[in-house]
Amino acid sequence: MTNKPVGSNNQMESDVYYPSPEVVAAAHVKEYETLYKRSLEDPEGFWGERAEELEWFQKWDKVLDDSDAPFFKWFVGGKTNIVHNAIDRHLKTYRKNKLALIWAGEPGDVRTFSYFALNRNVSKFANVLKSMGVKKGDIVTIYLPRLPEQVIAMLACAKIGAAHSVVYGGFSVEALAERIEDAQSRVLITADGGWLRGKIVHLKDIADEAMARQPTVETCIVVRRTGQEIYMEAGRDYWYDDLMSLPIASPICETEPMDAEDMLFILYTSGTTGRPKGVVHTHGGYMVYTYTTLKYVFDIKDEDRWWCAADPGWITGHSYIVYSPLINGATSFMYEGAPTHPYPNRWWQMIEKYGITILYTAPTAIRGLMRFGDAWPNRHNLGSLRLLGTVGEPINPEAWKWYHTVIGKERCPIMDTWWQTETGGFMITPLPITPLKPGSATRPFFGIDVDVVNDDGQPVPPGEEGYLVVKTPWPGMLRTIYKDPDRYREQYWSKFGTMYQTGDSARKDEDGYVWVIGRMDDVIKVSGYRLGTAEVESALVSHPDVSEAAAIGLPHELKGNAIHAYVILRAGVEGSEKLAETLRQHVAHEMGPIAKPETITFVDGLPKTRSGKIMRRLLKARALGLPEGDTSTLEQ
Numbered sequence: 001m002t003n004k005p006v007g008s009n010n011q012m013e014s015d016v017y018y019p020s021p022e023v024v025a026a027a028h029v030k031e032y033e034t035l036y037k038r039s040l041e042d043p044e045g046f047w048g049e050r051a052e053e054l055e056w057f058q059k060w061d062k063v064l065d066d067s068d069a070p071f072f073k074w075f076v077g078g079k080t081n082i083v084h085n086a087i088d089r090h091l092k093t094y095r096k097n098k099l100a101l102i103w104a105g106e107p108g109d110v111r112t113f114s115y116f117a118l119n120r121n122v123s124k125f126a127n128v129l130k131s132m133g134v135k136k137g138d139i140v141t142i143y144l145p146r147l148p149e150q151v152i153a154m155l156a157c158a159k160i161g162a163a164h165s166v167v168y169g170g171f172s173v174e175a176l177a178e179r180i181e182d183a184q185s186r187v188l189i190t191a192d193g194g195w196l197r198g199k200i201v202h203l204k205d206i207a208d209e210a211m212a213r214q215p216t217v218e219t220c221i222v223v224r225r226t227g228q229e230i231y232m233e234a235g236r237d238y239w240y241d242d243l244m245s246l247p248i249a250s251p252i253c254e255t256e257p258m259d260a261e262d263m264l265f266i267l268y269t270s271g272t273t274g275r276p277k278g279v280v281h282t283h284g285g286y287m288v289y290t291y292t293t294l295k296y297v298f299d300i301k302d303e304d305r306w307w308c309a310a311d312p313g314w315i316t317g318h319s320y321i322v323y324s325p326l327i328n329g330a331t332s333f334m335y336e337g338a339p340t341h342p343y344p345n346r347w348w349q350m351i352e353k354y355g356i357t358i359l360y361t362a363p364t365a366i367r368g369l370m371r372f373g374d375a376w377p378n379r380h381n382l383g384s385l386r387l388l389g390t391v392g393e394p395i396n397p398e399a400w401k402w403y404h405t406v407i408g409k410e411r412c413p414i415m416d417t418w419w420q421t422e423t424g425g426f427m428i429t430p431l432p433i434t435p436l437k438p439g440s441a442t443r444p445f446f447g448i449d450v451d452v453v454n455d456d457g458q459p460v461p462p463g464e465e466g467y468l469v470v471k472t473p474w475p476g477m478l479r480t481i482y483k484d485p486d487r488y489r490e491q492y493w494s495k496f497g498t499m500y501q502t503g504d505s506a507r508k509d510e511d512g513y514v515w516v517i518g519r520m521d522d523v524i525k526v527s528g529y530r531l532g533t534a535e536v537e538s539a540l541v542s543h544p545d546v547s548e549a550a551a552i553g554l555p556h557e558l559k560g561n562a563i564h565a566y567v568i569l570r571a572g573v574e575g576s577e578k579l580a581e582t583l584r585q586h587v588a589h590e591m592g593p594i595a596k597p598e599t600i601t602f603v604d605g606l607p608k609t610r611s612g613k614i615m616r617r618l619l620k621a622r623a624l625g626l627p628e629g630d631t632s633t634l635e636q
């Protein structure tokens with residue numbers, strides 16, 4: 001193991017942390033190299049064996065069909081349903097009475113669901129959906145706060161073969177409306193509101209406005225959470241509770257047998273240009289992939305209490321709050337509110353109270369909690385923790401070390417997992433047995449062949465920056481962009497042909513450890529959330545005073561990156577601080593508070609190429625006082 005930092009990337013730290021003998025002794029996988037090699041030499045054998053650990057209504061004929069690349073198919077001819085493996089199969093075992101879900105509300109309320117109870121709720125709601133005319137192949141949009149009903153609704157859709165499109169509860173009117181429109185959803189599931197930092201987020205108001213813009217929704221089911229008075233439209237809006245108490249909500253519902261390649265869900269994510277893309281995942285491959293990754297990486301055991309502190313509205317929550325923990329028969333913990341409410345010890349208090357054994361969160365959350373000092377976590381017994389995890393953006397070594405020392409008491413290895421909405425599950429990640437280097441996601445998972453290449457697709461030498469690519473298909477990969485196969489090809493397979501382009505840049509060091517640097521495109525990671533400059537810009541331009549806008553991401557101590565916008569106003573409109581604030585609020589109203597620009601600068605012009613494209617790279621260089629680089633295409 002080399003000890004010298006590679007290249008000029010200041011994230012490439014020299015420290016190496018070795019796992020303790022106790023951690024190694026407990027791990028599911030005790031050796032990486034041989035199994036990794038085998039998984040690449042015989043991917044069909046490796047994934048076929050993993051799939052055999054789960055139940056299928058009908059076994060597959062072929063593990064991988066690559067005849068129509070890049071439209072890969074997995075477990076072709078197999079029939080299953082992810083809900084059969086996430087719930088039904090456990091009901092035949094002692095797990096029936098085990099807790100599947102523990103949910104804590106921000107005001108202090110708690111709800112728990114055994115696998116038996118989860119099944120009852122999912123089955124009842126599945127029957128409600130059926131009675132609303134939801135059929136196999138339909139797409140139901142779910143716009144909820146972090147509530148058990150969010151999990152129940154997702155599973156209920158999957159159980160009857162409908163696909164879900166979950167829209168993060170922090171998104172707002174236009175973001176919701178365009179997702180409803182793209183999916184052509186006839187059914188929307190929302191709530192009267194949700195609790196965040198002691199305040200109510202008025203989801204139904206946002207949903208009403210979105211439905212007014214997109215009249216495809218015929219039925220809106222409303223979960224009662226906060227209890228305040230809201231508008232209910234007769235014949236369209238129904239209370240969840242009311243429906244669940246009707247005879248139609250029978251607790252008996254057959255799980256629909258699905259083809260392995262049938263769509264499980266769409267999840268919209270930001271791309272480089274234009275509208276968000278509907279990333280499509282399937283029942284078979286996604287199920288096998290999420291199951292295997294969580295089992296090996298976080299070493300999930302029956303006695304674990306797993307806390308993935310993400311939102312089910314993002315892929316992290318889909319894969320690792322909902323599906324994979326349940327497929328693994330674990331207990332998944334979920335918390336509604338903010339980590340700092342009412343005090344910055346909220347998370348640590350819950351780890352102690354619920355005996356959480358594994359915590360999986362994002363660097364931005366760690367940094368946010370770290371700034372309150374060690375006294376808050378030190379007031380609590382965090383001795384139940386055995387593993388920690390992080391995801392969403394590169395973790396800075398200071399945050400890594402704080403997490404490792406103050407939270408993990410130097411006992412708990414940190415699994416820094418690199419992956420994407422598109423990949424379905426962890427791609428580059430340590431195992432509990434992996435020697436760790438803070439800031440590196442370490443080595444590829446089994447069956448994952450990653451590389452760092454130059455513009456011609458040739459591997460670059462260790463220490464050099466290049467494009468991060470994946471050279472062979474894997475079961476959890478996205479299958480397409482919903483209704484837009486051309487965009488799928490263009491976005492992921494156009495640059496390097498047979499290699500999947502991730503959009504990230506990275507370096508590999510001499511030990512083969514991958515150091516992800518960040519996005520190479522116009523995607524900005526704000527507090528780990530993925531946003532496109534295009535979406536922020538179109539929200540700005542939708543304001544009557546704005547003629548043109550450009551958004552860029554600049555480094556931010558807590559958020560990783562923050563959005564800064566440059567705005568050209570319409571003729572006759574004067575820029576002012578008040579107008580800047582109005583525009584920030586406008587973006588929050590259209591897109592959601594996370595998209596709100598940090599600053600808005602009024603400008604008379606924007607640097608553009610001769611073909612009219614905004615040169616965001618140049619805006620960024622100027623804002624950071626860096627050299628402007630190649631400006632030969634700049635329109636003078």
Ligand code: WT7
Pocket residue numbers: 269315316390391392393394395416417418419420421422441502503504516518519525528529530
């Ligand atoms: C992008 C994908 C899938 C989980 C949540 C984000 C960045 C993700 C890491 C990590 C460095 C990371 C990449 C990637 N990213 N995890 N461990 N180290 N960067 O999913 O919203 O689809 O974003 O997040 O830039 O491309 P996503």
